[in-house]
Amino acid sequence: MPFKINLLENIGGVIMNEKPAGKVVEVDIDRIYPNPNQPRRKFTEEDLKELAASIKANGLIQPIIVRRLDIGYELVAGERRLRAARLCGMTMIACIIVETTERGSAIMALTENMQRKDLNFFEEAEAISVMIELFGYTQEDVAVRLGKSQSTVANKIRLLKFTRPERKAMLEYGFTERHARALLCVNDVTLRTQLIEEIYRRRLNVESTEKLIEMRMKENKEMVRIKKCRGAFKDVRLFVNTINHAVEVMKAAGIEAEMRKSKQKEYTEYVVRIPNKSA
Structure with a gap:
């Protein structure tokens, strides 16, 4: 059955002697610090207000997950619930304390969010990238942990190409x-x-x-090709020199070729004549 606790009836001092790890305990909300590896970046105000109203009316249905730090607790999973709890004025919140490392916390945060489909596709890509770059996982490792194919993981990472x-x-x-x-x-x-x-x-x-x-x-692609051509043939003298050289080569070979230049008002005309018997 789902866990349900009305925290509005339990606003008191900090519980100093928590129960063993893995049990549900209440913790001072101000002693819980955000997870630096939280994959979800965007929380809409409207969504948080709706959840806060639900928590205030019905209590927290599912505890958040935290791990112990020297200065308090680090959130592992449940940031949306934690933000909503703060929004509705709660000072204590139900938590499940797990014994895990920073690496394990990051993996749990990612897995929880992806299983709930709380992340947009760019957040998923960033979270997978963190697992690979910071924690040394391969794409195959990530695929196994998230229950996805290796090709799906690879395709998601490619999304980080975008600015x-x-x-x-x-x-x-x-x-x-x-x-x-x-x-x-x-x-x-x-x-x-x-x-x-x-x-x-x-x-x-x-x-x-x-x-x-x-x-x-x-x-x-066509525009790029045209621009390259324009750049290469910007100086028309290159064409004229090429034509002159071709005519000179034909003359040297005994062909009675000739080139005539006629300068008009709007253009310059070049005519190359090669005798039919030589063409």
């Missing part, structure tokens, strides 16, 4: 993870930013997004 502003925009615009993954093939940051805005403006679904990206990338 912070791009991630913020996609979340605010309501993009799905599939929208974001479709944009991964775009390496040009400027083009990517333009696409994000266009996808949002046109309210495109994933299939339409993929088609748009394919079309814009082809257009962009």
Whole structure:
């Protein structure tokens, strides 16, 4: 059965002699410190107010999880509940104390949030990255712990390719993870930013997004090619010298080739004549 305790009836001093680890105890809310490895970054005010009202009316249904520190406790899982409890004025909160290391705390925080699907897809990617970079896990290790395939983990990590502003925009615009993954093939940051805005403006679904990206990338590739050509052939004298050289080579080979230059008001015309018997 779910745990339920009305904490409004138990607002008193700090319990000095907690029960053994793993049991439910009440702890002074001010002695609980945030988890530095908390994967969830965004908590909406409206959501917290709704949960605070529910806690005030019905009590806390599920205790939060903490671990002991020298100065108090570190939150392992349940930050949303802890914030809501503070919001409704609670001074004591029901906790389950676990004996674990900082590494174990980070893993538990990540796992709890992902199992509850509390994280957006960028937060999931960042949390997985922390497990790999700080705690030495491989993608396979993370996949096993989270109950996901290795390819799923790899695809989530690739989402960190996006800049912070791009991630913020996609979340605010309501993009799905599939929208974001479709944009991964775009390496040009400027083009990517333009696409994000266009996808949002046109309210495109994933299939339409993929088609748009394919079309814009082809257009962009062609523009890059044209700019390169313009840069390479900016000085028309290069062309003229090439034509002159070709005519001289033909003359040296015994071909009676000739080039005539005619300067007009709006253009300069070059005509190369090669006898038919030599062509």
